Amino acid sequence: MQAYAISPSGAVPQANLVDQAVSHLxxxxxxxxxxxxxxxxxxxxxxxDLDRIACFARAAKQKAxxxxxxxxxxxxxxxxxELDYQALAASDKAWVGFSDFTAFQLAMLARAKAVxxxxxxxxxxxxxxxxxxxxxNTRDVFFEAMRGELEVVGFEWxxxxxxxxxxxxxxxWGGNLSVLCSLMGSPYFPKVKGGILMLEEVGDxxxxxxxxxxxxxxxxxxxxxxxVLLGGFNQYKLVDHDAGFDxxxxxxWLRSRTKxxxxxxxxxxxxxxxxxxxHGAKVSMVLQGKTAFxxxxxxx
Amino acid sequence: MQAYAISPSGAVPQANLVDQAVSHLxxxxxxxxxxxxxxxxxxxxxxxDLDRIACFARAAKQKAxxxxxxxxxxxxxxxxxELDYQALAASDKAWVGFSDFTAFQLAMLARAKAVxxxxxxxxxxxxxxxxxxxxxNTRDVFFEAMRGELEVVGFEWxxxxxxxxxxxxxxxWGGNLSVLCSLMGSPYFPKVKGGILMLEEVGDxxxxxxxxxxxxxxxxxxxxxxxVLLGGFNQYKLVDHDAGFDxxxxxxWLRSRTKxxxxxxxxxxxxxxxxxxxHGAKVSMVLQGKTAFxxxxxxx
Numbered sequence: 001m002q003a004y005a006i007s008p009s010g011a012v013p014q015a016n017l018v019d020q021a022v023s024h025l026x027x028x029x030x031x032x033x034x035x036x037x038x039x040x041x042x043x044x045x046x047x048x049d050l051d052r053i054a055c056f057a058r059a060a061k062q063k064a065x066x067x068x069x070x071x072x073x074x075x076x077x078x079x080x081x082e083l084d085y086q087a088l089a090a091s092d093k094a095w096v097g098f099s100d101f102t103a104f105q106l107a108m109l110a111r112a113k114a115v116x117x118x119x120x121x122x123x124x125x126x127x128x129x130x131x132x133x134x135x136x137n138t139r140d141v142f143f144e145a146m147r148g149e150l151e152v153v154g155f156e157w158x159x160x161x162x163x164x165x166x167x168x169x170x171x172x173w174g175g176n177l178s179v180l181c182s183l184m185g186s187p188y189f190p191k192v193k194g195g196i197l198m199l200e201e202v203g204d205x206x207x208x209x210x211x212x213x214x215x216x217x218x219x220x221x222x223x224x225x226x227x228v229l230l231g232g233f234n235q236y237k238l239v240d241h242d243a244g245f246d247x248x249x250x251x252x253w254l255r256s257r258t259k260x261x262x263x264x265x266x267x268x269x270x271x272x273x274x275x276x277x278x279h280g281a282k283v284s285m286v287l288q289g290k291t292a293f294x295x296x297x298x299x300x
Numbered sequence: 301m302q303a304y305a306i307s308p309s310g311a312v313p314q315a316n317l318v319d320q321a322v323s324h325l326x327x328x329x330x331x332x333x334x335x336x337x338x339x340x341x342x343x344x345x346x347x348x349d350l351d352r353i354a355c356f357a358r359a360a361k362q363k364a365x366x367x368x369x370x371x372x373x374x375x376x377x378x379x380x381x382e383l384d385y386q387a388l389a390a391s392d393k394a395w396v397g398f399s400d401f402t403a404f405q406l407a408m409l410a411r412a413k414a415v416x417x418x419x420x421x422x423x424x425x426x427x428x429x430x431x432x433x434x435x436x437n438t439r440d441v442f443f444e445a446m447r448g449e450l451e452v453v454g455f456e457w458x459x460x461x462x463x464x465x466x467x468x469x470x471x472x473w474g475g476n477l478s479v480l481c482s483l484m485g486s487p488y489f490p491k492v493k494g495g496i497l498m499l500e501e502v503g504d505x506x507x508x509x510x511x512x513x514x515x516x517x518x519x520x521x522x523x524x525x526x527x528v529l530l531g532g533f534n535q536y537k538l539v540d541h542d543a544g545f546d547x548x549x550x551x552x553w554l555r556s557r558t559k560x561x562x563x564x565x566x567x568x569x570x571x572x573x574x575x576x577x578x579h580g581a582k583v584s585m586v587l588q589g590k591t592a593f594x595x596x597x598x599x600x
Contacts, residue, residue: 013541043545044507074507077514078553182511185484186518207344207374211482214377218486241313245343253378 001146003066005122006035006055007046009100010073012123015039018070021126024134028143030066032122035059038070045075053082056104060091066146071123072099077179080107080188089114094146097121098200099270102175106183109173109280110190117145118175118198118268119276137267138274145276150296153275157292158264166261168226169284172277172294174198181212184219193224196285196294198277200231202270206242209233210250222258227285229292230262232269263292301446303366305422306335306355307346309400310373312423315339318370321426324434328443330366332422335359338370345375353382356404360391366446371423372399377479380407380488389414394446396576397421398500398568402475406483409473409580410490417445418475418498418568419576437567438574445576450596453575457592458564466561468526469584471495472577472594478504481512484519493524496585496594498577500531502570506542509533510550522558527585529592530562532569563592 003025005018012018018039022032035055040047047055052075059067080103088095089112095104096117108114120126125138144150157163173190174180174197183189197216201209216222233247255262267273277283277294284295303325305318312318318339322332335355340347347355352375359367380403388395389412395404396417408414420426425438444450457463473490474480474497483489497516501509516522533547555562567573577583577594584595 011541011543041543043549044542045545074511077511077518080518178511181482182515183518184515185489185521186515188518189485211374211377211478215482215484215486218377218380218483218488221485241311242344243311243341245345249343 001030001066002033002064003030003068004033004035004059004062004064005038005068005070006059007038007040007070008052008055008079008104009046009069009075010044010071011041011046012039012070017123017127020128021122024126024128024131027131028139030143030146032068033062033064044073046070049079049082053079056083056088060088060093066094066096069097069101069121071121072097072101074100076100076103077182083107085111085114088112096276098268098274099176100179102179103183103188105175105279106173106180106190107188110188113280115278115280117276118279119145120274124270125274135273142276150276152293152295153277154291154293155267155275156265156290157287159262160255163261163263163287164289166227166287167285168196169282170226171195172198172281172283173279175200175279177201177209177212178204181215184215195225196227196229196283197221197225198229198231198266198268200269201233203235205236206245206247206250209247210253213250213254217254217257222260225260228260228262229266230264231266232272234269234271263287265292301330301366302333302364303330303368304333304335304359304362304364305338305368305370306359307338307340307370308352308355308379308404309346309369309375310344310371311341311346312339312370317423317427320428321422324426324428324431327431328439330443330446332368333362333364344373346370349379349382353379356383356388360388360393366394366396369397369401369421371421372397372401374400376400376403377482383407385411385414388412398574399476399570400479402479403483403488405475405579406473406480406490407488410488413580415578415580417576418579419445420574424570425574435573442576450576452593452595453577454591454593455567455575456565456590457587459562460555463561463563463587464589466527466587467585468496469582470526472498472581472583473579474498475500475579477501477509477512481515484515495525496527496529496583497521497525498529498531498566498568500569501533503535505536506545506547506550509547510553513550513554517554517557522560525560528560528562529566530564531566532572534569534571563587565592
């Protein structure tokens with residue numbers, strides 16, 4: 001398999017992290033070609049806005065069927081009005097990424113009804129000194145998905161026992177919570193009804209997580225979904241002032257405000273096992289015993 | 301003058317901070333009565349949701365014409381669907397505050413077209429050991445405004461010289477940037493066209509400030525205003541990775557994306573001189589030489 005890697009967001013801090021990822025992926029059977037501005041830096045960004053806009057167009061035109069990102073960070077939001085979503089969707093590439101890449105994925109869904117892939121990034125998931133440091137599940141599911149062989153994923157879910165047996169079919173969408181909320185009110189936020197919304201965030205205090213989740217609640221987005229899947233919400237720091245306020249309190253409060261099931265345990269987020277899932281595709285989900293299954297459409 | 305103080309957001313960390321503020325304000329001629337749950341704590345909040353919903357209603361019914369907050373923090377967003385905006389607006393009180401209070405002010409404008417006051421909070425602005433530590437301008441403008449004597453405020457503005465002579469009349473609105481953006485897409489975000497939007501934020505990295513400002517840009521909010529007034533954006537920490545990216549870069553980029561004048565220097569924010577201004581009222585602004593003047597309506 002072949003992939004093309006772009007840097008649409010933050011600058012790569014050290015080129016050797018990309019080298020390590022390229023090397024480990026090559027050993028696993030995936031050859032990576034780096035876009036020509038993938039290692040560029042302008043302030044905190046991986047190149048100028050024009051560089052990063054152009055990297056999407058170059059990725060759509062080259063031969064490899066898979067487009068990966070070197071890393072997330074911040075930078076896609078400001079490019080959104082300049083991307084040609086119809087052309088990028090027509091390229092029929094498998095666009096893969098997460099974190100800041102969520103902005104691109106949501107815009108592709110909103111503007112071109114295009115399916116992209118929520119999945120790993122080169123540095124975060126494969127930029128390790130030793131191949132043994134790579135999360136096997138992250139790698140295996142990613143490879144299966146890219147080979148078109150991924151039919152179903154399963155994971156241990158958490159939530160009230162009343163959710164048991166829940167079945168839902170709808171558009172799978174979402175990603176990074178703060179990036180997703182930063183598109184609300186704009187033309188790049190997709191209007192998904194009856195969907196399955198997945199969310200993750202890193203490094204933000206639970207009061208901020210709650211404020212964003214409340215934004216989705218007040219905007220009617222949560223009530224319009226068949227299910228919400230919570231991935232990783234980690235690497236935040238509590239303070240004495242919280243006095244018992246933490247993510248469990250947030251989830252409990254949220255469940256009291258919407259009838260939409262809020263299901264925890266999705267392996268998706270920063271610094272953890274990360275499934276590769278088709279963003280914008282219609283999937284089926286079932287909570288069977290302790291396991292949640294997500295069934296992918298045949299076309300992917 | 302008399303005021304009634306509520307805690308609709310975060311718990312008061314130390315009661316003596318409120319005592320100090322009450323004492324200094326009394327000496328200056330403003331008697332404060334504390335709401336009965338103003339010093340309560342439930343987790344990080346100043347009471348349960350019901351306590352904090354009820355404090356708004358109690359404030360509307362008591363006699364003092366001015367309602368102040370003990371402090372900001374976080375907590376109003378989750379109460380928004382439960383407040384009776386028509387009744388609170390009909391009370392004709394002068395509701396004063398900032399930071400998390402922005403959520404209430406925006407909702408009052410969106411749901412009841414009500415004018416509130418963007419201004420000081422007890423602890424932040426008056427909770428000092430010595431009266432001499434209180435910012436005189438913050439105090440004097442607040443007292444003038446509450447006496448109904450504030451007709452015009454002036455401050456040294458910053459921005460391109462092309463802005464000189466700018467005159468604008470429109471609804472003054474805004475406040476804390478992250479709180480304001482967290483209402484986008486919800487029924488609590490007012491639709492203000494031809495307005496003068498004021499923004500401030502504390503402790504957030506410029507990339508986040510830019511992401512929020514970009515949200516306002518992409519949603520069309522910036523283009524719909526006659527002017528944007530930037531207050532304090534402070535107490536954030538840059539990292540090596542920023543490599544020159546900072547608030548000036550954000551403002552420069554933003555100015556390249558909207559024709560709406562982005563004017564800096566508004567004395568409003570955290571840990572700095574804070575004007576008291578009528579949120580939701582029609583004001584006139586003129587940039588005369590180095591000074592920006594905001595002329596308040598006669599009715600306030």
